[in-house]
Amino acid sequence: MPASSLARTVRRGLGLLVLAVAVTYLARMVSGPDLAAAFRALLRDPPGVLAALLLYGCAFALRTWSWRRVLPELSLGHSWAALHVSLLGNHVLPFRLGEALRVTTVLRRTGLPAPAVVASTVALRSADLVAVALLALAAAPGLVGTLAGGWIWPVVGVLAATMLAGMFWLASSGDGRAGRGTFWLASGGDGRAGRRRALTALPPVFAAAVAAWVLESAVVYEVARLAGVALSPAEAVAVTAVTIAAQTVAVTPGGFGSYEAAATAALTALGVASGPAFAVALLTHALKTAYSLVVGGLALVTPTRLRLPRVLPARPAPLPVSPDAPVVVFIPVHDEEATVGEVVRRLPASVAGRRVVTIVVDDGSTDASAPLAREAGATVVSQPGNLGLGAAVRRGLAEAVRRDPAAVVYLDADLEYFPEDIELVAGPVLTGEADYVVGSRFAGSIERMLAHRRFGNRVLTVWVRWMTRHRVTDGQSGYRAFSPSAARAAEVIHDYNYAQVLTLDLLAKGYRYHEVPIRYAFRATGQSFVKLGPYLRKVVPAVHRELNSPQVPPSSLP
Numbered sequence: 001m002p003a004s005s006l007a008r009t010v011r012r013g014l015g016l017l018v019l020a021v022a023v024t025y026l027a028r029m030v031s032g033p034d035l036a037a038a039f040r041a042l043l044r045d046p047p048g049v050l051a052a053l054l055l056y057g058c059a060f061a062l063r064t065w066s067w068r069r070v071l072p073e074l075s076l077g078h079s080w081a082a083l084h085v086s087l088l089g090n091h092v093l094p095f096r097l098g099e100a101l102r103v104t105t106v107l108r109r110t111g112l113p114a115p116a117v118v119a120s121t122v123a124l125r126s127a128d129l130v131a132v133a134l135l136a137l138a139a140a141p142g143l144v145g146t147l148a149g150g151w152i153w154p155v156v157g158v159l160a161a162t163m164l165a166g167m168f169w170l171a172s173s174g175d176g177r178a179g180r181g182t183f184w185l186a187s188g189g190d191g192r193a194g195r196r197r198a199l200t201a202l203p204p205v206f207a208a209a210v211a212a213w214v215l216e217s218a219v220v221y222e223v224a225r226l227a228g229v230a231l232s233p234a235e236a237v238a239v240t241a242v243t244i245a246a247q248t249v250a251v252t253p254g255g256f257g258s259y260e261a262a263a264t265a266a267l268t269a270l271g272v273a274s275g276p277a278f279a280v281a282l283l284t285h286a287l288k289t290a291y292s293l294v295v296g297g298l299a300l301v302t303p304t305r306l307r308l309p310r311v312l313p314a315r316p317a318p319l320p321v322s323p324d325a326p327v328v329v330f331i332p333v334h335d336e337e338a339t340v341g342e343v344v345r346r347l348p349a350s351v352a353g354r355r356v357v358t359i360v361v362d363d364g365s366t367d368a369s370a371p372l373a374r375e376a377g378a379t380v381v382s383q384p385g386n387l388g389l390g391a392a393v394r395r396g397l398a399e400a401v402r403r404d405p406a407a408v409v410y411l412d413a414d415l416e417y418f419p420e421d422i423e424l425v426a427g428p429v430l431t432g433e434a435d436y437v438v439g440s441r442f443a444g445s446i447e448r449m450l451a452h453r454r455f456g457n458r459v460l461t462v463w464v465r466w467m468t469r470h471r472v473t474d475g476q477s478g479y480r481a482f483s484p485s486a487a488r489a490a491e492v493i494h495d496y497n498y499a500q501v502l503t504l505d506l507l508a509k510g511y512r513y514h515e516v517p518i519r520y521a522f523r524a525t526g527q528s529f530v531k532l533g534p535y536l537r538k539v540v541p542a543v544h545r546e547l548n549s550p551q552v553p554p555s556s557l558p
Helices: 003-029 032-044 047-070 077-094 099-107 114-139 143-171 182-186 191-216 220-224 233-247 258-268 274-299 340-346 370-375 389-401 420-430 451-468 484-489 499-508 532-548
Strands: 327-333 354-361 377-381 407-411 438-448 478-484 513-522
Touching: 032 274, 047 077, 047 114, 047 191, 047 220, 047 233, 047 274, 077 099, 099 114, 114 143, 114 182, 114 233, 114 513, 143 191, 143 233, 191 233, 220 233, 220 274, 233 451, 233 484, 258 274, 327 389, 327 420, 340 354, 340 370, 340 389, 340 420, 354 370, 354 420, 370 377, 370 484, 377 484, 389 407, 389 484, 407 420, 407 484, 407 513, 420 513, 438 451, 438 499, 484 513, 499 513, 499 532
Parallel strands: 327 354, 327 407, 354 377, 438 513
Antiparallel strands: 407 478, 438 478
């Protein structure tokens, strides 16, 4: 048997063994009448339950603040979301895998460097565990001595050392800008000062961890109160601490079984009868699980950006353009043999005194599109198959940039747009007025457009205008121009289409947007690949991904 398979088998067996032991133990503690009575008591006092859950949420607000205290580049929204995704993961996944989700959620949603995120997580999680251990010792030393014996002090020592190591690691880890961590940068590049700042940050962070656990204990306190179990606030803190300690080594999803066993053991050690103790433990765990499912479920999709920020980056510096640099036109083509030759021939030989170079990107055509385009004077580059319009635009931009252009123009191959309008579209780029120009059909003249196409374009344009906060009048135009810098920085993140994601990408990077009126005539041959259902299924998720992906500054692009 391979080592990996053996390891999985061992882990699965260990999990089942622990679960069986916990269930066997708990089966002896179950009292149906006590459990039913406690559940009815919770239903009779929803405000009390909600107040306890609100305090539970406040505990995570403090942890959110702590994370931003040591990692200021992390936003409040992303900190809150990552903590709750982690909480959800710990309640539905075995082996405390939610802890890893805390890191991966931040790395996936932000541009923060992994060392800083991991170091801050290690430091804060260790501070959490030190705080909960010391709280247990302060609140109920006899209970801790009974359950943990002398092992508690070595464990606290190891956790404290891990906390310090995490903070020092954070002080020297890269932040993606200057190669050093938050505390190093804040100290002017002095490593010793960075470590001092890390140590200075520890007291408020540790105090927040202590306060968070006290707030968390409100849940078990309120459940016990409603169930008729006399539990002091200090004892509630001690019970919380014991259950959290048990959860750190839990192997079942949500620590099911181990949580109830630890909480029941702690409560019975405090003199509570086993039946009510189990009822309090189970209902406390149920409430925390419900919170994790609701708030953690929301955290999976939030914070989510639906629009570009109001404040965008400064306009990137233009790339140098040589006097003989051409205007490069690229035309994606898939089975357009009836029109592509005419499109190429009708393009003027020069624009504003610059020669025009035409590239046709053959996206897996099965007809004579490629040879006809070549015969008309275009350079043809072929995709390995029909990859999609987005992939063809990505290839066209790359091919155009390699030719050191003065401007890059994208043009559809179906003769719906007039090749002779190229100077209108490329003009604002050539004069330096804009980096990204869209030829607007609705600001110009439309000879014919089907009613449902007109309606669909209008609706999608309103959506693009709302998302971009720009005066967009045509969000789906097939006639666009790019400055050399914008063409180089442009990213098309999906293969199906390009229109919305490309506009969002370039505006988010600070490039200047402009529209010009153009002419439009409905295609006389062939048919559009766009179908409403597939279009929405593919474009909407891509737009969401574009809006919520970390932006790469244009100056860092190769």
